Amino acid sequence: MAATASTCSRIYLLINDGSPRNETIEFAKSASPEEIRAGLLAAAEIGGEPKGAIVKVSTKDGVLLPVSVDGLTPNSEDNRYILNVKKDSLIKNDAASAVMSPEIGTANLDLSALKATLKSLEADLDGLTEKKGQLANIPTQHTPKRAVKRVSQIDPRYMSQPKYVFTDETIKYLKTPTFDPWQWQENEMLALLEFMFVELGVVDEFKIDIPVLRKFLQAVKDGYNANPFHNFRHCFCVTQMMYGILHTTKVVEKLTPADKLILLAACVGHDLDHPGFNNAYQVNARTDLAIIYNDVSPLEMHHCAVLFTILKHPDTNIMSNIPDSTYRDIRKGIIRGILATDMAKHADLLSQMKKYADEGFKYSDAEQKSCLLQMIIKCADVSNEVRPPDVAEPWVDCLLEEFFEQADHEKAAGLPFAPFMDREKVTKAGAQVGFIGFVLIPLYELMARVLDNMDPIITPVKQALAYYKELQEKEKAAATGGK
Numbered sequence: 469m470a471a472t473a474s475t476c477s478r479i480y481l482l483i484n485d486g487s488p489r490n491e492t493i494e495f496a497k498s499a500s501p502e503e504i505r506a507g508l509l510a511a512a513e514i515g516g517e518p519k520g521a522i523v524k525v526s527t528k529d530g531v532l533l534p535v536s537v538d539g540l541t542p543n544s545e546d547n548r549y550i551l552n553v554k555k556d557s558l559i560k561n562d563a564a565s566a567v568m569s570p571e572i573g574t575a576n577l578d579l580s581a582l583k584a585t586l587k588s589l590e591a592d593l594d595g596l597t598e599k600k601g602q603l604a605n606i607p608t609q610h611t612p613k614r615a616v617k618r619v620s621q622i623d624p625r626y627m628s629q630p631k632y633v634f635t636d637e638t639i640k641y642l643k644t645p646t647f648d649p650w651q652w653q654e655n656e657m658l659a660l661l662e663f664m665f666v667e668l669g670v671v672d673e674f675k676i677d678i679p680v681l682r683k684f685l686q687a688v689k690d691g692y693n694a695n696p697f698h699n700f701r702h703c704f705c706v707t708q709m710m711y712g713i714l715h716t717t718k719v720v721e722k723l724t725p726a727d728k729l730i731l732l733a734a735c736v737g738h739d740l741d742h743p744g745f746n747n748a749y750q751v752n753a754r755t756d757l758a759i760i761y762n763d764v765s766p767l768e769m770h771h772c773a774v775l776f777t778i779l780k781h782p783d784t785n786i787m788s789n790i791p792d793s794t795y796r797d798i799r800k801g802i803i804r805g806i807l808a809t810d811m812a813k814h815a816d817l818l819s820q821m822k823k824y825a826d827e828g829f830k831y832s833d834a835e836q837k838s839c840l841l842q843m844i845i846k847c848a849d850v851s852n853e854v855r856p857p858d859v860a861e862p863w864v865d866c867l868l869e870e871f872f873e874q875a876d877h878e879k880a881a882g883l884p885f886a887p888f889m890d891r892e893k894v895t896k897a898g899a900q901v902g903f904i905g906f907v908l909i910p911l912y913e914l915m916a917r918v919l920d921n922m923d924p925i926i927t928p929v930k931q932a933l934a935y936y937k938e939l940q941e942k943e944k945a946a947a948t949g950g951k
């Protein structure tokens with residue numbers, strides 16, 4: 469051990485991406501900066517030595533350290549360096565650039581100018597990311613619990629690659645809205661998503677090859693950015709909650725395989741390549757997405773286009789064995805499902821659903837069923853408060869962090885900013901009381917008029933409202949000095 473200590477440096481890292489985790493690397497004291505950089509990229513699980521990748525190591529106080537033997541002095545487990553790796557947007561984001569290619573109807577745009585703009589936006593985002601280490605309650609501090617045992621083993625059908633085998637207990641848990649998504653590593657979430665596709669019968673029905681499904685899910689995962697909130701774990705949460713709602717309310721028994729594939733694909737793809745800045749920003753800052761989509765739901769349009777760009781590739785096309793007419797219906801359903809997640813459409817969708825509920829909901833009516841699928845996706849998208857409080861609360865911090873970063877950027881750029889994103893005005897309790905009271909409860913109560921057994925979904929949301937109201941009162945009392 470003494471010999472190792474004298475010739476090697478051991479560095480403890482916190483990898484700051486969609487699934488923050490600890491890593492340890494060692495390098496020889498004679499290592500070149502290139503060798504250290506390669507080690508850091510490996511720690512961040514980024515293969516292929518991407519030339520444009522920006523590798524940044526900083527202290528917890530946000531001080532950047534040179535990537536060299538002298539810069540990265542040995543540290544301790546309690547005082548980890550924070551590793552941020554940002555792949556060059558133009559190298560990484562072939563899905564996004566495919567969306568912007570002339571092939572999909574942007575023939576007259578000056579692509580090089582657009583790419584330069586994207587690059588500068590990327591640099592701005594990078595600057596904002598640096599602040600993360602200084603903020604309190606960031607998601608990286610969440611310590612996952614390990615409540616459910618997992619068994620990983622080689623499945624004889626896929627001798628060449630490991631396959632997760634989940635216990636009956638885990639599978640039962642996966643079908644509930646109380647599932648804790650913080651416990652799982654990225655590969656485990658991928659395996660759980662694969663399980664949902666198989667269990668809902670779409671793999672058999674649509675003759676999806678398992679290796680293609682895995683590559684599809686991997687491409688979807690890679691298509692999510694390391695935002696505080698809109699990241700791959702959020703994608704997993706939404707898909708799992710949709711799955712939990714299907715089983716809890718037993719609506720799964722009334723849906724066709726095509727309905728189930730629409731729900732699965734729309735949920736996994738619904739926030740693909742989210743830049744961490746919302747639609748209002750896209751429009752106000754006149755971003756490329758706003759230009760391409762003429763200010764109409766630019767983000768949701770983009771998420772959907774990225775999903776279908778992944779599906780265009782033969783290696784990741786899980787729909788290659790679906791007959792054309794069925795494919796057209798499924799594509800239409802997925803597009804409607806993803807576009808429904810734009811909160812600007814919330815009131816219209818709710819009043820449409822209310823009309824169907826008033827008339828007596830009919831599963832046999834294609835329009836009504838489509839509306840129901842959109843509503844289920846919406847319910848899942850905003851469902852964090854359905855989960856137990858210790859699972860739900862970190863998501864509020866994540867969302868506020870993303871909002872605050874946006875408003876900070878808007879203030880600096882002289883753009884309009886929303887009061888609900890302003891770190892000087894928003895309190896966690898105030899934000900949640902409004903959102904739960906005005907958005908969640910009316911949404912879930914309306915769904916309870918159409919779906920059976922919605923109580924396991926509504927009850928925790930009402931408890932969360934009571935909790936945040938109490939917290940809000942305490943904050944008010946503290947602000948007025950208890951008078």
Ligand SMILES: [Zn+2]
Pocket residue numbers: 702706738739809849
């Ligand atoms: Zn979402």
